[in-house]
Amino acid sequence: MLLERTSMVVTGGNSGIGEAIVLAAATEGASIVIDYINHPDETAHLIAAVEAAGGHATGVHADVSKADDLQKMIQAAVDQYGRLDVLVNNAGIETRASLLETTETEFDRVMSINLKSAFFGTQTAARQFISQGTGGLVINISSVHEDWPMPGNIAYCVSKGGVRMLTRTAGVELGPHDVRVINVAPGAVETPINSTTMADPSEMKALDKAIPLGRMAKASEIADVVIFLASGKAGYLTATTVVIDGGIMQGSVGL
Numbered sequence: 001m002l003l004e005r006t007s008m009v010v011t012g013g014n015s016g017i018g019e020a021i022v023l024a025a026a027t028e029g030a031s032i033v034i035d036y037i038n039h040p041d042e043t044a045h046l047i048a049a050v051e052a053a054g055g056h057a058t059g060v061h062a063d064v065s066k067a068d069d070l071q072k073m074i075q076a077a078v079d080q081y082g083r084l085d086v087l088v089n090n091a092g093i094e095t096r097a098s099l100l101e102t103t104e105t106e107f108d109r110v111m112s113i114n115l116k117s118a119f120f121g122t123q124t125a126a127r128q129f130i131s132q133g134t135g136g137l138v139i140n141i142s143s144v145h146e147d148w149p150m151p152g153n154i155a156y157c158v159s160k161g162g163v164r165m166l167t168r169t170a171g172v173e174l175g176p177h178d179v180r181v182i183n184v185a186p187g188a189v190e191t192p193i194n195s196t197t198m199a200d201p202s203e204m205k206a207l208d209k210a211i212p213l214g215r216m217a218k219a220s221e222i223a224d225v226v227i228f229l230a231s232g233k234a235g236y237l238t239a240t241t242v243v244i245d246g247g248i249m250q251g252s253v254g255l
């Protein structure tokens, strides 16, 4: 198994990409703290599914936009499993508003949940890795929109652009401590964050047509890459982004 004796925290781990990462990591032997902000029942079902498959998982209610909650979440992994090896900063939201429409409240919310969380999550995990003396890995679930403007979703793009620079700079700062930081940048993935698009057949048709591989990704296809990155088979990778987008960043076919 690729992640045996690996202690991992996944933020927003009870839905979409986070849930797929939890399930894939558990199958590979990881012990997981699932951070969640809502849907405690679904989280309990997920923990039961992990345990039924012979894995170890525990849930922690933590709001990633609060540094104290991030500390509580990391401490839960240390208390449960003796140390932390991998933090996956996955939790994220969108506003779907343009520059002219975005309110200060919306902007602050997106920045807190998408960028501040990754910043202080990385800081908290790095301090833990250094005090353990083990090194460690932070994987940020960014987006193709860390680099690619999306009109009508500007606060999201700005937050993911910040995550890109966080990963590059933190990766450089932390390299001497054997702490690595990697971004995973998915294109369009079939998860609840895209429920509006997925419910609109004409929007789906246009999107599928634009993607070189002709379809959205499944959450498990993002999770499989995260498992590879966390496995130690990617040990020379840091301060950079791995793009998983069906080719769309290189050019859309149908738009």
Ligand SMILES: NC(=O)c1ccc[n+]([C@@H]2O[C@H](COP(=O)([O-])OP(=O)(O)OC[C@H]3O[C@@H](n4cnc5c(N)ncnc54)[C@H](O)[C@@H]3O)[C@@H](O)[C@H]2O)c1
Pocket (backbone or CB within 6 Å): 011, 012, 013, 014, 015, 016, 017, 018, 035, 036, 037, 038, 062, 063, 064, 065, 090, 091, 092, 093, 113, 141, 142, 143, 144, 185, 186, 187, 188, 189, 190, 191, 192, 193, 194
């Ligand atoms: N689905 C896509 O097409 C896509 C593409 C690129 C990047 N992403 C990124 O992937 C990540 C996961 O998104 P998803 O597609 O699985 O969507 P999702 O809505 O299914 O999952 C988002 C998760 O974040 C959690 N969350 C939100 N606010 C939180 C908070 N304050 N504290 C803790 N958790 C919080 C939600 O409860 C949920 O578990 C996000 O960072 C998103 O930006 C998604």
